[in-house]
Amino acid sequence: MNSHAIDAATKAFVAYRDLLFTVAYEMLGSASDAEDVLQETWLRWVKVDLAQVRDQRAYLFRITTRQALNRLRTLKRRKEEYVGPWLPEPLITAPDMAEDLELAESVSMALMIVLETLSPIERAVFVLRGAFDVSYDEIAAIVDKNPTAVRQIAHRARQHVNSRRPRQVVSPGETRRVLELFRRALESGNPQDLIDVLAPDIVFVSDGGGVKQAALRPIIGAERIIRVLLHGLPKIEGALAGEPTVVNGNPALIMRLDGKIDGILAVRVEDARITGLYYVRNPEKLTRIESETLLTLG
Incomplete structure (x- = not known):
């Protein structure tokens, strides 16, 4: 050439x-x-x-x-x-990306975790059709299926995702407000403050990849999770320090331990309470959090 x-x-x-x-x-x-x-x-x-x-x-x-x-x-x-739960690699994104609700939803940690439950073909079809509005004919050419089959796959994948994704779209401002309440409660170590901000059936998933301490299975229930947050995580002078940031287009926290990055904590918020906590501690997944990554749908 x-x-x-x-x-x-x-x-x-x-x-x-x-x-x-x-x-x-x-x-x-x-x-x-x-x-x-x-x-x-x-x-x-x-x-x-x-x-x-x-x-x-x-x-x-x-x-x-x-x-x-x-x-x-x-x-x-x-x-x-993989040792323990596998979470997507978190990416620091521009603060104003949270205002692009369509983009922020499509790359949110909560949705990315749901996409992990799809087959490879289902995931490809869902992403191409749902996020990037690629035509069924073009998707069919990409995945070597006929357009009718692609429509069926898209319908099945959409039903699967919709049954597992958050029931409501929460504004970035509301997520930031709830996350700030959580950050203060975590740093104060007050169990009641945490109870007030965590949904009773909250799910906590931590990813250490066998390198950092993390629960080997998701933990369900506010009381159990509060015990882990207050007594099961590494601490310096009683608490980790959370620094507000934007991860995958959504408000999140960079968790620092003795001034050094310990992990990324992303959340899923519904009805003014946190229903999902996702804590990535695996160092191999924290290599891109010193600078912003540009994500786009167009």
């Missing part, structure tokens, strides 16, 4: 890079694997005769999704051997 063709391929790839990263990340829940997918996409894209490509965005979507599907099957085996 001559230098002019390489320049044209590079320009097109760079123009869609953030979008392709978001596609791969939503499918995989891992930024490092998403970056590998983008590298594989580039290696294939640079060999394509652009004169034969009618829609560069669609073509790049096709390459990226197929590579992500291949990687998703490999990830499935890794997750089966």
Whole structure:
């Protein structure tokens, strides 16, 4: 390929890079694997005769999704051997991204966890159709299915996700308010304050990857979780310090222990109470939290 063709391929790839990263990340829940997918996409894209490509965005979507599907099957085996619960890799995003409700919902930790319960094909179809509004015909070409089958897969995946996702859309301001109440209660160590902000049937999932201390199974119930929060987490002078941030487009906390990052705590809020706590402590999943990652749907 001559230098002019390489320049044209590079320009097109760079123009869609953030979008392709978001596609791969939503499918995989891992930024490092998403970056590998983008590298594989580039290696294939640079060999394509652009004169034969009618829609560069669609073509790049096709390459990226197929590579992500291949990687998703490999990830499935890794997750089966993972120590304790597996949570998506959290990404620090721009503060104003929380105001883009559609984007924030599509990459939220709560929804990404639900996507883990789909099959690879179901996840690809759900992400492409639901988040990026790719046509059924184009999705069919990507996943090697006919459009009728893709419609059925999309319907089944949507039903599955809707039955498990939060019942209501909560504004960023409301999430920040509830999260601040939780942060103060956690740092004060007052059990009653925690009871007031946690839903009775709250679920707490912690991910240490076998490297950091974490519960090997999800913990259910406010009273049990309060005992863990107040007595089962590492402490310096009585409490971890929470620093407000935005993770995957949603308000969250960077948890610091003796000034050093200990993990990322994301929440799911419904009816003015926290119904889900997701604590990522695995150091391998905390490599991208010193700077913002740009995620986009368009």
